[in-house]
Amino acid sequence: MDNNLKETVRVKADNINFFYGSKKALNGINMDIYANKVTALIGPSGCGKSTFLRLINRMNDLVTSSRVEGQLLLDNKNIFDKDVDVVELRRKVGMVFQKPNPFPKSIYENMAYGLEIKGVKDKKFTDEKVFESLKKAALWDEIKDRLNDSALRLSGGQQQRLCIARCLVVEPEVILFDEPCASLDPISTRKIEELIIELKQFYTIIIVTHNMQQAARVSDYTAFMYLGDLIEFGPTEKLFTVPKDKRTEEYLTGKFG
Amino acid sequence: MIIKSINTQRLGFAALFVCIIIALLVLGSLIYFIFSNGISSFSWTFFTDIPRKSMTAGGVGPAIIGTIYLVIGSIIVALPLGVITAIYLCEYSPKNLIVNIIRLSVNNLAGVPSVVFGLFGLAVFVKLFNFHVSILSGSLTLGILILPGIISASYEAIIAVPQSLREASYALGATQIQTIGRIVLPAALPGILTGIILGVGRAAGETAPILFTAATFYARTYPTSIMSDTMALPYHIYVLMTEGTHPEVQKMIAYGCALILLILVLAVSGIAIYLRQRQRRKYG
Structure with a gap:
């Protein structure tokens, strides 16, 4: 990882706490997510990585009795502010889900x-955008x-790639992937991974994954989360080869998780 | 041991087979009975003419049209109300005690005897609202009668739409209304259609709710507006079988009416099944 390159922060988490009812799911998360990079969130089930991901396009708004504290800045604007239009936000921050979820409609x-x-x-404009995104x-x-x-x-x-293409149509800046390959075979998984690497030149990408090899293959930065805490964050290569925290090392070597 | 379980299984299959045969026999003989007795009345005049010579000649045109009006009217009343209620219960209401009470009430409403709906219609629509005995009163009464069924069917259909589709829609920047209108309702349509079929069948066949609210013993003309009273097939069958002076002749006309009723309901079911299949073929 070349740290001399100047990198812009696209998303900045500033001391985020999140609660499902009275249960605290995220403990003071601070994280910088860089533009045109792939950031992977790893950690054992229930560590809060999907919860964190779903904050970035405010998908957690749909969860009743949930509560968030702290700031999440997208291009220096706190997305939890009252004047933020959540529809606009979700156009800017696209999302691809764990299971392919195409609508029961035509491609x-x-x-x-x-x-x-x-x-x-405008039919012509729509056609153009649709074809371009599929390509x-x-x-x-x-x-x-x-x-x-x-x-x-x-x-x-193919369904999962359609879901990716579908989210490109609205021209997002950030794309969230929530375990996009969890239900796919190895060949489809490889295609999606190649696609993610391909797409990072245009978008800022954050991916939650249970697959550590996948994180190592596709990401530039990796965040290891455990029980709602961000344990370690850094360039993927460093985190995988010389983890600073003992828990990160234990997780990566398969001692738990 | 293995042989014993195989024999048990055979016995089980045989029992199931017998049950199916019995059910089909009952249904088949009913259709055959109505068909063979009713078909003799069928003629062009039977469908278009008014009853003549104290119900021993002529036709039952006004009753057919009356029933069709009442069915359409009751669907117009019940469908929007039912679907909107179901949408509210599924998508908007907080999941709490009050909603459970509402759902329980709706389910209980489905069990209320139809004659009670008839009395309610008489008291509220005919008397209180002063709609008189009319297609309007009858449609409203029948509409309320089939409302619980439409709500339940729509509720089940809407709740069965996978949450992942809603999330996909929201994630693309859709509002809640857009998500419901463009994703949830189209996906729930087959289930809602099933509710409509059942509702049509019930509205077409019920006698008690229209007895005091819409039906008339005899009409010399076709209904002219939603404020006119009307003849209707189920009530006309009842009249044919209980009144008049030529029971044998009237009986055959009654079978004719029953056959028309059967065909009407089957036709509506057929259309709905076709629509459902088409939807499934397209996106299955």
Whole structure:
């Protein structure tokens, strides 16, 4: 990792606490996430990595009786501020989920949905964006002849790439991946990983993963979380080869988790 | 031991098979009975004419049209109300005691005898609102009668839509209304359609709720507005079988009416099943 390169902070977590009811799920998280880098969040189940991820596009708003403290700055603006439009935020911060979740509609309708809800009526513009995003997601060649087929007929790996392409249509700046390969076979997983590396030139990417090899393969930075604490954060290479914290080392070597 | 369990399994299958045969026989003989007795009345005049010669000749046109009006009216009343209620219960209401009480009440409402709905309709729509005995009063009464069914079916259909689809929609920057309108409701449509079929069947066949609110013994004309009273097939069957002076002739006309009713309900079911299948074929 070349630390001489000047890197811009795109997302900054400033002392974040998060509660599900009375249960504290995140303890004072501080983290810088750099633009055009892939940041991986690793840690055992229940460590709070998905909770943290879901704060960045405020998906946790949907969880009743949850509460957040602290600041999460996206381009120096706290996304928890009252005047933040959550719809705007989610256009800026796209998300890909653990299980592929295409809508029970055609491939094209899936792709156009993000623009449709934005009120875009221009068919030509929509077409352009849809095709461009499918190409970016390396799906175009496989499905260009059957855009009107049901998205549910695609294979699991194709569905997941469709979900990635679908989120590119609204031109996000940050993309959150929540264990995107958890339900995929090795070949599909490899395609998604290549895609993530490909996409980081345009986007800031944060990925939650249970697979440490995956984190090592795709990410530039890695955060190790444990029981709601951020234990260690640093360039992936360093964290994997010379972890500072004993718990990080134990987790990476498979002593627990 | 193995042989014994195989024999038990065979016995089980045989028992299930017998049950299915019995059920199908009952259904088959009912359809055959209605069909063979009713078909003799069928003719063009039977469908279009009004009853003549104290119900021994002519047709039952006004009753057919009346039933169709009442069914359409009750769906217009119950469908939006039911679906919107179900949306509220699934998507907006906090999941607490009050909602559970509402759901329990809805389910209990489904068990209320239909004649009670008839009396309610008489007291509220006919008398209090002064809608008189009319298609309007009858549609409102039937609408309330089928409302619990529509709510339950819609509720089950909406709650069964995977949360992951809602999340996908929100994550793309959709508002709650957009998510419900464009993702949740289309996905729940097959289940809602099932609720509508059951509702149509019930609204078309019920006699008690329209007895005091919409039905008339005899009409010389087709209903002219939603404020007119009307003949209706189930009530007309009842009248044919209990009144009049030519029971044998009237009986055959009653079977004819029953057959029309059966065909109407089956036709609606058929259309709904077709729509459901098409949706499934497209996106299954």
